[in-house]
Amino acid sequence: MHLILTGATGLVGSGVLHAMLTTPTVSKISILSRRPVPMAEGHAKAHVIIHKDYTNYPSELMQQLRDADGCVWAQGISQNKVGKELKRNREYIEITHTYPLLFARALAASTAPKPVTFIYVSGEGATTSPGRFTPIFGVTKGRTETDLLALSKEAGSNLRAISLRPGGVDPTHHKEIAGFYPQRTGIEGIGGLILPVLRTVYSAMVSPTRDLGRVLTELAMGDGAPLSGRGVEGEGRTVTNVGMRRLAGL
Template sequence: MHLILTGATGLVGSGVLHYMLTTPSITKISILSRRPVPMAEGHAKAHTIIHKDYETYPSELMAQLKDADGCVWAQGISQTKVGKEEYIEITHTYPLSFARALSSTTSPKPIPFIYVSGAGATTNPGMFTPIFGVTKGRTEADLLALSKDTTFSNLRPFSVRPAGVDAGAHEEILGYVPKKEGMERVMISTLLPVVKVVMPSFLTPTRGLGAVLSKMAMGNGEALTGTGVEAEGRTVNNVRILEMAKEWQE
């Protein structure tokens, strides 16, 4: 099984990469990254492809991915760290550009494309919906629409909406995840213990999330059903993530 991963140096991506590295049935991991990925170093099955322009994918790069079986798109950034236009570019333009390239490269083989969205994303934004909710919701809708285009009909997109992603119990990745700074660090250290006690369903542990995202990428791409699933079985909310994580980790 050959999987593709982006965002491998981030919080979610680190959880996914740890699962992929420790799962024997995943025999090759192609990591698209702007810089080296320390967690992947020394692992024969992990191949880091340094790539700077996430709007353009040259043929020599895509040739390395032609036999891929699935992709987890975990690349992302907080809307507080960049301007609106850059946020839209990273959150919407980049994944759509790669989804088109990957579909064309792997066609006609069905290719699961797992987009890491987030709680608060919506395809029906209102006046007060924050930019992250609007943009991620738009990306979800556009990925689904792309898969209905006959040119990209082998694409099997899923949008996964984790809530408060927490690596606290995932010791293996703690040395690799980005450190929180300033007020963000203060807020997390203050609120996280409370949320764990009062609203545990609002948290998404990275260990379980990494397993869910990876296994979805390893799957057949068929639409899901049941509680916590929307958009024709293509959008997965946190309640379902937690259920799947519990089931797949047992």
């Protein structure tokens, strides 16, 4: 199978890339990235496509992806890493909402009429019914989930969209990806420090990268049909962290 991956140099993306590289039935991985991806070096089935502008997907690029079977969109940014004056609008919304929606449309058009599965990495705290005090990440990721679902419902659409909401992403026991993703600092660093506590008292909210990467890869390889069972919401197309852990056998 031919899978597409974005965000391969990040923490979640590194976990996904390792899973794709070690899955025999994945024969080709097209990685869209702004910079080289060291973890992909030396792997014949991994093809890094340097792409700088995620608001624009030219026909030459999409031609390389026209036979893709699925995509994991792991690209993203913490709301804590954008300027405060932009946090409520442009930068965070563009990266979290605009980029994946534009690419999903372009991918659907280039692969049509063959169905293509699009897996969006959302996050716990995302909601499609935000309230007055819902943080910007919850509002924006929830909106992206909603809009991807709407896109897949358009007449004649070949897009099969599923969103997965990881909890506390934990690379502790995933030595194969060590050194390939940025170390957590600041507020994110504090989050990393509480992972041992979460693993002990609230494991349902922990997302081990090895298991998360495997589930995301398996979903991208699937037919994109609605899911069911504990931890599945949104018409069978939103998987919470509880659902991810269930699918991973945790």
